[in-house]
Amino acid sequence: MDNKTITITKDDLATAIRALLPAYNVYAPAGEGERLAFAALDESRLGAINLTGSPVIPPKELLFPRSESLYTLDPETGAATVPEIAESTLIFGVRPCDLRGIENLDAAFLEKGYVDSNYAKRRENTTIIALACVTSPYETCFCESMGGDPLAAKGADVLLTETKAGDAFTAAFQTPKGLQVKLLWDSLAMDCGSAPAMTEGSKPAMTEGSKPAMTGQHNTLRVTKPDDLPQRLMAAFDDPHWAVLSEACLGCGTCSYVCPTCYCFDIDRESGAKEITEYRCWDCCMFSDYSRMAGGHNPRPTKKERLRNRYLHKLAYFDERYGMTLCVGCGRCIAKCPASLDITEVIEWGGGAL
Amino acid sequence: MTKNNGNGNAINSSRTPAVAHDCSCESNPLVPTLCEIIGITEETGDVKTFRLRGTDGQKPFSPMPGQLAMISLPRTGEAMFSITSQGEDWIESSIKRVGELTEDLHDLEVGDILGVRGPYGNHFPVEELKGKNLLFVGGGIGLAPIRSLILYVLDHREDYLRLDVLYGSRSFQDLVFKADLFENWPGLCGTHITVDAEESCWDGHVGFVPNYLEEKAFSPDNCVAVICGPPIMIKFCLDKLAAMGFSKENIITTLEMRMKCGIGKCGRCNIGSKYVCLDGPVFTLAELDELPDEK
Numbered sequence: 137m138d139n140k141t142i143t144i145t146k147d148d149l150a151t152a153i154r155a156l157l158p159a160y161n162v163y164a165p166a167g168e169g170e171r172l173a174f175a176a177l178d179e180s181r182l183g184a185i186n187l188t189g190s191p192v193i194p195p196k197e198l199l200f201p202r203s204e205s206l207y208t209l210d211p212e213t214g215a216a217t218v219p220e221i222a223e224s225t226l227i228f229g230v231r232p233c234d235l236r237g238i239e240n241l242d243a244a245f246l247e248k249g250y251v252d253s254n255y256a257k258r259r260e261n262t263t264i265i266a267l268a269c270v271t272s273p274y275e276t277c278f279c280e281s282m283g284g285d286p287l288a289a290k291g292a293d294v295l296l297t298e299t300k301a302g303d304a305f306t307a308a309f310q311t312p313k314g315l316q317v318k319l320l321w322d323s324l325a326m327d328c329g330s331a332p333a334m335t336e337g338s339k340p341a342m343t344e345g346s347k348p349a350m351t352g353q354h355n356t357l358r359v360t361k362p363d364d365l366p367q368r369l370m371a372a373f374d375d376p377h378w379a380v381l382s383e384a385c386l387g388c389g390t391c392s393y394v395c396p397t398c399y400c401f402d403i404d405r406e407s408g409a410k411e412i413t414e415y416r417c418w419d420c421c422m423f424s425d426y427s428r429m430a431g432g433h434n435p436r437p438t439k440k441e442r443l444r445n446r447y448l449h450k451l452a453y454f455d456e457r458y459g460m461t462l463c464v465g466c467g468r469c470i471a472k473c474p475a476s477l478d479i480t481e482v483i484e485w486g487g488g489a490l
Numbered sequence: 491m492t493k494n495n496g497n498g499n500a501i502n503s504s505r506t507p508a509v510a511h512d513c514s515c516e517s518n519p520l521v522p523t524l525c526e527i528i529g530i531t532e533e534t535g536d537v538k539t540f541r542l543r544g545t546d547g548q549k550p551f552s553p554m555p556g557q558l559a560m561i562s563l564p565r566t567g568e569a570m571f572s573i574t575s576q577g578e579d580w581i582e583s584s585i586k587r588v589g590e591l592t593e594d595l596h597d598l599e600v601g602d603i604l605g606v607r608g609p610y611g612n613h614f615p616v617e618e619l620k621g622k623n624l625l626f627v628g629g630g631i632g633l634a635p636i637r638s639l640i641l642y643v644l645d646h647r648e649d650y651l652r653l654d655v656l657y658g659s660r661s662f663q664d665l666v667f668k669a670d671l672f673e674n675w676p677g678l679c680g681t682h683i684t685v686d687a688e689e690s691c692w693d694g695h696v697g698f699v700p701n702y703l704e705e706k707a708f709s710p711d712n713c714v715a716v717i718c719g720p721p722i723m724i725k726f727c728l729d730k731l732a733a734m735g736f737s738k739e740n741i742i743t744t745l746e747m748r749m750k751c752g753i754g755k756c757g758r759c760n761i762g763s764k765y766v767c768l769d770g771p772v773f774t775l776a777e778l779d780e781l782p783d784e785k
Contacts (some may be wrong), residue, residue: 207521209564214524214603249768250753253518370762373782400757403520403750407565414520416750419757427758429748430569430589433721435761435784445760445784453763 142321144296145304150182153228155324156317160226160263163198165191174198174227187229190273192468194234194396195227199258200241202393203417206254206403211412221257226317229267229296232289233279233464237396238264239291243458244399263313266292267305271352276467278357278480284464286350293317300351357467359480362487366452369486373444381482382443384475389420391469391477397450397462400426421446447482519753522562522605525550528580530600533666534659537631538596539574539584542606549579550606554613555638556744556772559583560752562605566594570749570767572635573609581606584634584666610752611771614639614716614742616646623652625708627727629699629719630659633666635744635771636718640670644678653679654708658699661685662692682706700726703734710735716742721785728775738776745771745785761785 144152156162157177166175166184173191175181207216230238245255266289269279279286289295293314296305309318362368372378392398402419405412419426422442428434436442454462463479470478529541542561544550553559553573561583562568569591575582587596598604616639624643628636643650655675659665662685675681684695684702695702700723708715715731717724724743731741747759747766754768762781764770778785 207518211564214564214605216521218518218521245755248754250519250755252753252755253520370782399755401750401755403568403756405565405567412564416520416756421757427748429746430592435747441784448762448782449757449760453760456763 140310140318141306141308142318143299143304143306144321149185149305151324152321153177153182153185154179155320156226156228159316159320160224162226162228163195164228165189174229177228185229187267188271190231190234190466192394192472194237194394194466194468195230196234196237196241196396196399198225198227199238199262200245200255200399200401200418203415204254206414206416209412209414211407211410216414221254222261224261224263225258226263226265228265230264230289230292231269231273231466232266232286232292233269233277233282233284233466234396235264235266235289235292236279236284236464237466240397240454240458240460240462240464241399243460244454247458263293263317264291265294265296265307265314265317268295268297270298270350272350272355274467274471275355276357276470277355277465278359278467279465281357281359281361281480281483282461282463282465283361298351302351357480359483360487361461361483365483365486366455369448369452369482372486373448377485378444379440381447381477381485382439385422385439385443385477386475387422387424387439387442388474389422390472390474391446392420392422393418394468394472396464396466396468421449447479450479451483451486520607520751522560522568522607523550524603525606527598527600527602527604530598533584533668534664536587536596537584537666538587539582540595540598541577541580541582542604543580545603547579549576550581551609552576553581553609553638555616555642556612556614556635557609557638558611558752558767558771559606559608560610560749561585561595562607563591563594564605566591568605568607570610570746570752572638572744572771574634574637575641576638584631584637586631608752610767612769614642614744614772616642619643619714620649621712622650623709623711623713624650624654625713625715626653626655626657627699627703627715627717627719627731628655628657629723630664631666632717632719632723633657636716637667637670639716640675640679644675647678651712654682654706655679656682656684656699656703656706658684658686658697658702661687661689698726699723700730703727704730708734710737710740714740714742718744738779739774741775742772743775743778745773 162177163174164177164185165172172189174195205219207218209216245252269286293311294317295308309315400419401416403416405414427436436445450462524545525542526545527540528543531539558570559573560568560570571583573581574584585592585595626636684697685692688696715736745766749759749767750756752767754765759766761784
């Protein structure tokens with residue numbers, strides 16, 4: 137018996153999530169097809185939960201919103217008011233690659249001198265229930281090539297894994313925050329009396345060496361990423377191939393918006409009569425004015441330089457600064473790029489063809 | 491971590507990481523404090539120096555030479571500027587009119603309020619420069635960041651050896667800090683001023699900064715050159731300094747890039763894996779050579 141795992145049948149999933157609603161603002165993938173998104177759940181939305189795919193917009197938006205107020209200014213006095221960020225949030229159904237993306241954001245926002253207050257507060261207040269990928273959610277995902285494991289999410293508070301029979305999830309509680317969730321579910325099991333929704337320890341726990349295999353569709357997209365990829369790509373900084381790679385790029389920014397690791401942001405303001413709001417929003421390094429200075433000078437004047445900076449940030453610069461690759465192999469940018477740009481081609485090129 | 495230039499002298503601009511955060515924003519480093527403009531100096535037709543004091547009567551913060559401040563107007567936005575000078579209860583920034591925000595800043599008057607946050611970035615290596623001859627090379631508004639170091643060195647005069655300022659601009663009218671160049675600094679340090687083209691109001695040296703630099707033939711012996719100006723001027727001056735025998739470790743410059751956050755998060759001021767707002771703006775030429783050529 138392992139008291140750190142329980143099993144939840146799929147029939148009882150809504151009951152299990154309902155039990156979390158009083159304690160947290162709960163977000164989970166909901167909706168169908170292209171409209172699948174991390175949605176705020178309430179009683180009326182419990183039926184819309186859909187764990188079969190992975191939303192196009194990754195769960196990073198719940199820690200680092202697309203747009204958020206940093207502070208508001210009184211136009212008369214100039215005095216700033218900083219919004220409170222205090223609500224307990226729970227994200228249900230985070231895929232292992234997206235959790236690694238959040239670990240990238242942790243490094244960017246919390247390390248190297250300054251702590252980003254808004255991110256830090258949200259992260260502190262958020263509990264993450266990850267969902268192992270027994271089926272690859274995207275045809276283009278390649279997390280294993282990037283050092284990921286579709287069935288493990290070490291940093292998650294709770295890890296759900298679909299059982300082999302496919303009719304239930306095993307829940308492993310991995311952190312103190314995860315044990316808070318277990319407390320809520322334990323009390324639920326008692327409430328249910330003779331028909332317990334959860335069975336404690338009834339399935340074997342995921343332990344090192346006895347991991348369950350992927351039982352569903354397991355993608356075969358693989359890429360060879362040598363350990364010295366950063367050095368190899370940096371040595372190719374002046375290679376004319378960067379121009380070839382960037383030719384088709386439209387500069388639309390889709391790759392950044394769907395990326396679980398992209399964290400660059402813009403700061404701007406909305407000027408109203410009674411209130412001025414300083415906000416930040418997602419930005420994309422492929423936009424032409426991203427690094428253009430007042431007076432017109434742009435250190436990355438064409439899409440060649442911009443694309444090179446984008447891929448080098450992901451595959452070399454971030455590694456140099458934080459010791460991890462800024463790509464987790466989720467495959468979204470490959471699936472969604474309207475011009476069919478493919479980061480695995482850059483990795484293959486850097487790893488071998490150079 | 492220092493680099494050796496072969497003469498036993500080592501300069502490295504990247505000291506301890508900028509963990510210390512000496513500003514009054516309390517918790518959120520992106521929130522500015524309010525400052526009042528207590529003085530404006532018209533340097534040239536398009537450069538004004540703004541003297542800023544906290545609306546609480548206090549100095550907003552005490553920067554090291556070379557550090558940066560994010561200055562904002564509530565309805566226009568914010569941008570990063572070097573801090574050129576400081577006093578007991580004020581800091582000063584010299585701002586050239588080049589865009590939307592600087593246009594609005596130039597319309598301000600004494601008594602107006604603006605937002606300031608900082609100080610950001612590393613600073614000139616004032617400790618490592620002790621006991622050295624210093625050559626300051628500036629062009630146009632590029633003298634503004636260097637001036638913070640010149641003023642610091644003049645305040646600690648006994649710690650440094652021979653000082654020379656070589657500065658030029660397009661015309662006499664475009665020379666910034668004229669009071670320093672022609673009244674305050676001569677006698678305290680060598681001043682070598684040039685303008686690009688002859689004009690009736692100017693009887694000093696005429697010619698571009700790189701050529702004047704070559705003409706003056708400063709000795710590289712125990713000397714560190716600190717340079718800032720337009721990219722093209724820096725490029726030619728670096729060639730001249732190399733020809734004069736200055737090693738890359740003994741040439742220091744300060745960079746500008748577009749910035750939004752100032753705290754190494756927003757992503758846009760990177761050169762390779764370095765952020766100019768955090769790891770810079772001050773770099774030795776040796777350090778810059780290690781970075782991708784995207785300046």
